[in-house]
Amino acid sequence: MRRRVVSLWFPRLGSDRVLRTKSVSGPFVLTLSQNNANQIYCLNAEAERQGLSQGMPFADARSFCPNLTSQEADTTKDALFLSALRRWATRYCPWVGIEGRDGLVMDITGSAHLFGGEAGMLMDIRQRLARIGVSVQIGLGDSRGAAWALAHYGEGCAEIGQPLAALSHLPVAALRLGDDAVMGLQRLGLRRIGEVEAAERAPLARRFGPDLLLRLDQALGRQPEQIAPENDPPHYGVRITLPEPIGLVHDVMAGVSRLLSRLCSKLKEQEVGARVLCLTLRRVDQDAQIVEVCLARALSDADRMLPLFERGVGEIDAGYGIDQMRLQAVQTEALPTVQLSHVPSKRSDRLADLITRLGTRLGLENIRRLLPADSHIPERSFVVASAAYSEPESSWFVVQPRPITLFPPEPIAATESRPPLRFRWRRMPMTSGRIVGPERIAPEWWLEDDLWRTGLRDYWRVDTTQGRRLWLFYTPQSPGWFVQGEFA
Known part of the structure; x- marks a missing residue:
């Protein structure tokens, strides 16, 4: 079976993400500070029609387009949005990877027939993305390089076994080369992929090195190029469905104990600890009761976490009974394995356990501690920090005594x-x-x-x-x- 690869390029990923929740009429751009200058990072279609482009200085863009609307870019949220699109794309095939900061690559070999063929699959992808306000350019070919080139420069499909026919008219930049290599090929008069393919390989290799021919062979399917699918982040959640409804506190706590044992096993395997736990109790009338426990320190010990649920479980309304229980670690932190030693550790967990117990009643945000600050002014010689998210200082150095x-x-x-x-x-x-x-x-x-x-x-x-x-x-x-x- 011939391998088939789809490349999805989102040319306006950042602006589409913002405009999905923010209604803006007219040109809109996202700006990012680069090289001590505020430049356009992403823009919508209306801004492109006004003559603006990515990388243009924002001051110049404002002079060309006075009614321009702008917002500061958030690359972290853009990466999370792209990761969410990757998870969504797994509905079409299991092998989906991230391509750069604004693209996806999919190996659809053997899965296109589930959507009525390749044309039906691409149409479904395009329509679903259009409904959520995300613009996309799609390329399909026998190799990853061919699909990328068609998505970025041609937006089309290469026939099975005929990549050169679809790529020959595309510019040499579609081979994923560096700027220096592209300019060097253009100076030689080689502006299209077909012209590079027709040229002698030995002189090209001597002048541009092996990377040029490797990219050319990858695009034409002569050299393999793997697609590494992104692993889904670990999910720290467990559940049990009960054969008969329960309602007594003792029975619910027994179920929580079983859930905690399974959850802590997952946490220890990944060397992480839970900071916030959410227990969801579903009643037979489909209503849900939620118990949340916040910890002052990351834990993966079920015996220490189980007593913290007693107060919350005792206050729930079980109604006609609870038939399903779900426990999830909403917030986690790294908790690497510690080597056991005969030397006692200076770090004690008693204070953290005390803060956790008080936090279940008062709220962790209401338990604070004073930390020293580098200032001679009395009002600025300390800072107030959350006790759950800070460590006490070993010493408080002052030149002159200060009042209590x-x-x-x-x-x-x-x-x-x-x-x-x-x-x-x-x-x-x-x-x-x-x-x-x-x-x-x-x-x-x-x-x-x-x-x-x-x-x-x-x-x-x-x-x-x-x-x-x-x-x-x-x-x-x-x-x-x-x-x-x-x-x-």
């Missing part, structure tokens, strides 16, 4: 440059005892902070005879005293 309690500056009645011996703070009379300072802190000019626009601050540690250890500062530019913190 920090609050917004509170003025006190004093104007002299030395700390006052007697003052009132929060309606309490205070008498200064031991005084240490000053520590002068200047504003960080590269940051905008309204509280520090007044200038310098001189900080003092004042131990009062009443037992309070306060942190005061004085502002020389506008004389005044303030209390900002209290030591333990």
Whole structure:
């Protein structure tokens, strides 16, 4: 059986992806910063009719087309969209691979008859893509190179066993050559594939190397070229269908235990751990109850994860019974295998387990920790981070001691440059005892902070005879005293 290959090229992949959910009338382009310049990355058909092209500087495009609508390109989302199209294309054949950043290649050998022949298959592909707003150019040939050339430069079909007849009139760029090779062939007067095929091979090999003849032979089917299908990402989901409905918490937890054992086996095989688990319980009336568990650290241990479902399972409404259970790891992280050692690890999982248990009640986003920041300004010397997605710092280095309690500056009645011996703070009379300072802190000019626009601050540690250890500062530019913190 003669091999048949289909190449799908999506010339407007990025713009089609955006315009599927965004209605735009008129020319539209996606821009991308390249070589310190904002250039056109992808454009729709209307922009092409206005004379715009890919790679054109965006400033020039705006001058040619004043009513141009633009948006910044997102290459990551474009790659995900192309991956989704690859999965969709497996309905036609199992061997589907990604070709560059905007194309697919399909080996349809032996599967075209399922769609009424090659013409029927290509028509079905074109119609389905048109319905979802994706433009495509299709090439069909005996080899991967021939299909690619027809998709990008001819959009047609090569008859079985006759690739040269379909490719001879195409430009030499259709051989997937570099720019230097294409320009070199054009200087020799070889502008078409048929002209390259008719020329002597030995002089071409000496001047352009073996790559030119290899590409030519691949396009004409003389040299094989494999199609490597992309592997689907691992799916971390398991389910069980029950012969009889259940409703007791004990029975549901027994089912969750079985699901967790199977799921954790998959996680350990791939060396990943779950961060978010979603348990879906389908009732006999087709309604579904969902229990979500978020973990403070990636886990693949079923025994540690099972107790976390008890609270959520106890709150569900089983109705007339549950007949199907599905457990899926919605979010995963790499969790490589750790070599066992007699030396105790410094990393303890007790804190992560505590954060997870508290997170099931309060929400992981509500459990936070303070981390040190590189700044002398008291308000900027720390950052608030999620405890589940950060690690505690081993040390908090400061040149001068900082108070445990920090609050917004509170003025006190004093104007002299030395700390006052007697003052009132929060309606309490205070008498200064031991005084240490000053520590002068200047504003960080590269940051905008309204509280520090007044200038310098001189900080003092004042131990009062009443037992309070306060942190005061004085502002020389506008004389005044303030209390900002209290030591333990």
